[in-house]
Amino acid sequence: MDHPFDYIVVGSGAGGGTLAARLAEAGRSVLLLEAGGDPRQLSGTNDYQPGINRLPDDYDVPAFHGFASENDAMRWDFFVRHYASDELQAKDPNMCATTAASRSTGSSTRAPAPWAAAPRTMR
Numbered sequence: 389m390d391h392p393f394d395y396i397v398v399g400s401g402a403g404g405g406t407l408a409a410r411l412a413e414a415g416r417s418v419l420l421l422e423a424g425g426d427p428r429q430l431s432g433t434n435d436y437q438p439g440i441n442r443l444p445d446d447y448d449v450p451a452f453h454g455f456a457s458e459n460d461a462m463r464w465d466f467f468v469r470h471y472a473s474d475e476l477q478a479k480d481p482n483m484c485a486t487t488a489a490s491r492s493t494g495s496s497t498r499a500p501a502p503w504a505a506a507p508r509t510m511r
């Protein structure tokens with residue numbers, strides 16, 4: 389890549405997209421890198437209607453907030469375990485756990501400790 393950029397922004401979400409736009413408006417050259425796809429072009433489903441494409445509705449309809457969080461074409465379904473020790477992991481402020489209830493209801497109940505009963509490695 390021969391073209392130099394003034395800024396490289398990683399992620400075109402609420403923060404990165406806005407920042408990249410503002411920099412471009414100010415006359416800077418910006419390379420914006422985005423790992424995700426276009427929800428209006430993707431197909432994706434969730435646990436409520438397996439096998440049925442729920443896009444773009446899960447993305448477009450505000451009332452489908454919960455569905456959007458669970459749609460397999462949009463969710464970043466992985467977590468990082470920072471410690472090998474369960475004891476240390478339980479103290480990690482970024483600790484996440486999925487309960488049976490959170491999967492069955494689809495709620496975004498991937499909450500940090502201390503409520504989590506037992507730390508576990510997430511995929």
Ligand SMILES: Cc1cc2nc3c(=O)[nH]c(=O)nc-3n(C[C@H](O)[C@H](O)[C@H](O)COP(=O)(O)OP(=O)(O)OC[C@H]3O[C@@H](n4cnc5c(N)ncnc54)[C@H](O)[C@@H]3O)c2cc1C
Pocket residue numbers: 398399400401402403404405421422423424453454456457
């Ligand atoms: C379903 C839902 C509804 C919401 N509704 C509201 C609302 O009504 N009002 C409100 O104020 N907030 C709302 N929020 C919260 C709001 O969306 C977040 O607070 C906000 O998006 C966070 O912005 P961000 O830029 O930090 O991250 P994000 O918007 O998540 O952006 C991060 C971007 O980086 C990309 N990315 C990640 N890793 C890489 C990589 N390695 N390389 C390149 N790109 C990468 C991701 O694909 C993503 O596009 C909602 C959130 C959800 C999930």
